[in-house]
Amino acid sequence: MPADPQALIEAGLAYLRGLDPEAAADVERRPDDPRPSIVVAGRAPDAVAALLSGAADVTIHPAPVGPGAARLEAAVHRLEDTAGLVFVTDTDTDTPPTEPETILLIEATKYVRFALFVTTNPGREHRGWLHTHAPRYKDSPWYEVPPQTAELRQAVADVAAITRLHRHADTLRGIRSACIRIDDELGDAILATGAAGPAAVDPADRERSRLATSDWPGTLATEAERARSIATEQLHQHMVSLRDQPIDDLALTLANLAHRFNRSTEFRSGRVVEQVIPSVLDPRASFRLARPINARLRAALTGRPRRAEGDLVVMSPAATRIVRTRPSIDLTVPGINLHPAPGAAADATLAEAGDVLAEEIGRWYAGLRDALTAALAEAVELRTAQLDAHAADIRSFASLADPERGDHRAARTAAREALRDRIRRLDSAILEVRPTTAPDRRGGVAGGQ
Structure with a gap:
């Protein structure tokens, strides 16, 4: 019988609470993911999106490319966070696929990861x-609609279920x-x-x-300024390119501009962290101190004064991201x-939007620099205290007789073995929960892609 992911998570959290209640609370604090989405x-x-409406606990997003670069860009943005793609490949004529359709497929x-193909x-x-431009999907299932609409709806539900299992596995990894x-x-x-x-x-x-x-404050100042400068220059170049394009849909153009800005900010901020953390903490220390660093950053970055909303700018909780960087540090x-x-x-x-975003770049990177300064100063203090305590522990045990020291070693080794046994059980739970399959054309599952 398949394992119950929620039961495995609750068991893991209960064990972790017994060892470190704050660590368990940190895992539980992770934001809930929205319903899985499917892009059609x-x-x-x-028309196909309408057929899928109401499919098991999933959000359906049609993404027509249509004429104009803005529509293609918006459709591509839809793909970034989707659980799966339903791609309709044919029309009532033999007209070959258009360039925007080809770009979107690529x-x-x-x-x-998961693509389902539809023919009418x-x-x-x-x-x-399809095989020329997207060989990754060469073994993906095909559905003829309307005859196989029920099978297609089941496959969409399967993709959503697989996505939820991946999320459960991620919690177990936490x-x-x-x-x-x-x-x-x-x-x-x-x-x-x-x-x-x-x-x-x-x-x-x-x-x-x-x-x-360590001169980590100097490294931080340099990296934050480099990120601000690059982001400002890229924004300027993009605004110049927009002035040279016909604007058929202003709202869509602004939505694409905001999306680019948000993703650029996430990427550049993550790069600052990845450059600065190693200048002060080695990988082992940054791993051990990730929780207090993350807590300090979360409090500083979410508590900073928010930009006043106006006719043009709206602060968007839906667009807020948790950026996970390689030193185990999370940025909100x-x-x-x-x-x-x-x-x-x-x-x-557009001119006003460019000015607003340029101002926001300056505000954000100054705030990020200040938040990282406070978080890393605290981390250095904590790590220094850990090292002092470890040295004191060594000196304390050095004064003991060998048998007494051996008893302490045996007790600590037993505690570690018990913990490692739980880690092995978590490994098995992750393998049980993590799916390795993809939907097949009958609405069941076939080998993963």
């Missing part, structure tokens, strides 16, 4: 075009990661019971000295939306 694209996507291969006229699917941090701390505790002599504290003293002499990056006033002139509105 290709030819006449609205872009889908970068973001979307068998024999006009353009399968050769619990496992917290246990690994505790395991690392127990490793230091065991090491202290076996060390002897003054040289045993040398590694801790060397790391302490490196923390005291607020998102914005841009909306034109009724009857607004395109040129004037």
